[in-house]
Amino acid sequence: MKTRVTELLGIEYPIIQGGMAWVAEHNLAAAVSNAGGFGLIGAANAPTEVVRDQIRKAKELTDKPFGVNIMLLSPHAEEIAKIVVEEGVAAVTTGAGNPEKYMEMWKAAGIKVIPVVASVALARRMERYGADAVVAEGCESGGHIGEQTTMTLVPQVVDAVNIPVIAAGGIGDGRGFAAIRMLGAEAAQIGTRFVVAKEAVVHDAYKQRVIAAKDIDSEVTGRSTGHPVRQLRNKMTREYLKMEKEGASFEELEYLTLGSLRKAVVEGDIVDGTVMAGQIAGLIKQEQTCSQIIQEIIKEAEQLLKIN
Numbered sequence: 001m002k003t004r005v006t007e008l009l010g011i012e013y014p015i016i017q018g019g020m021a022w023v024a025e026h027n028l029a030a031a032v033s034n035a036g037g038f039g040l041i042g043a044a045n046a047p048t049e050v051v052r053d054q055i056r057k058a059k060e061l062t063d064k065p066f067g068v069n070i071m072l073l074s075p076h077a078e079e080i081a082k083i084v085v086e087e088g089v090a091a092v093t094t095g096a097g098n099p100e101k102y103m104e105m106w107k108a109a110g111i112k113v114i115p116v117v118a119s120v121a122l123a124r125r126m127e128r129y130g131a132d133a134v135v136a137e138g139c140e141s142g143g144h145i146g147e148q149t150t151m152t153l154v155p156q157v158v159d160a161v162n163i164p165v166i167a168a169g170g171i172g173d174g175r176g177f178a179a180i181r182m183l184g185a186e187a188a189q190i191g192t193r194f195v196v197a198k199e200a201v202v203h204d205a206y207k208q209r210v211i212a213a214k215d216i217d218s219e220v221t222g223r224s225t226g227h228p229v230r231q232l233r234n235k236m237t238r239e240y241l242k243m244e245k246e247g248a249s250f251e252e253l254e255y256l257t258l259g260s261l262r263k264a265v266v267e268g269d270i271v272d273g274t275v276m277a278g279q280i281a282g283l284i285k286q287e288q289t290c291s292q293i294i295q296e297i298i299k300e301a302e303q304l305l306k307i308n
């Protein structure tokens with residue numbers, strides 16, 4: 001299944017594994033790349049040397065291209081922007097900010113730049129800055145979200161830019177993949193389904209919570225702060241939403257969630273931790289290898305799109 005994205009990234013299948021904080025470490029990224037997709041290491045707020053170490057470890061596990069997701073609000077973003085050049089990663093995806101000031105350096109190093117956007121205006125701006133593609137992410141997705149749905153955002157972004165569009169948010173199987181191809185996207189970025197990949201170093205309690213989730217089990221916290229996050233309902237979300245309703249300050253809410261994703265992913269505390277996952281969690285029924293996940297999605301989509 002060739003698209004401009006498979007050409008751009010030098011991959012077999014147009015499936016990108018989302019750069020997920022704590023979840024997307026080197027084992028998952030390398031496994032996705034080895035399976036013919038494009039793996040990403042999620043740098044999130046991790047210190048610079050941790051990210052370098054992750055990149056080097058991924059290189060030991062795969063000789064296929066992989067990338068790094070850089071959260072531009074991270075205090076280490078500036079240093080990590082340089083490290084991806086030194087380590088020669090194939091691509092960066094960026095979130096939470098404007099990657100313009102790094103663009104020249106990355107392009108000179110041959111790194112493909114793929115910002116994550118949640119609106120047409122931002123997609124256009126990123127194209128003007130020289131982005132090689134954009135990820136258009138709908139609010140069905142796990143983690144930090146915008147307001148538009150994947151169904152409405154993707155075709156509007158496709159119409160607005162000439163660079164390839166990668167759809168994200170709510171894609172869990174071959175049907176979802178075929179649908180975003182029909183909307184004009186040239187690849188899918190998938191997060192939640194890869195959380196339960198066998199190779200994902202995620203606490204089993206977290207994986208089982210995602211597998212057990214129903215369609216209505218995700219909730220959005222943080223709308224009052226301007227930083228909405230989709231996650232699965234638990235004691236933490238109930239407490240957070242109650243505090244938001246009562247008018248808690250940004251600082252009070254931040255304090256409540258300090259280290260809470262790590263608590264869930266690493267320690268398996270799915271009661272007081274943050275269990276980020278998207279609305280598609282209800283569709284996900286089992287732990288599988290990255291290769292099984294990618295093959296299943298591509299086979300089903302090919303049948304639906306009738307391109308064998």
Ligand SMILES: Cc1cc2nc3c(=O)[nH]c(=O)nc-3n(C[C@H](O)[C@H](O)[C@H](O)COP(=O)(O)O)c2cc1C
Nearest residue numbers: 018019020021095141142143169170191192276278
């Ligand atoms: C646990 C988790 C953590 C995430 N962390 C990040 C992150 O650090 N940076 C980012 O750009 N996106 C992050 N995302 C979003 C994913 O990269 C991806 O775009 C999204 O999960 C796609 O939607 P889906 O979950 O419906 O597949 C995260 C998603 C999840 C589920």
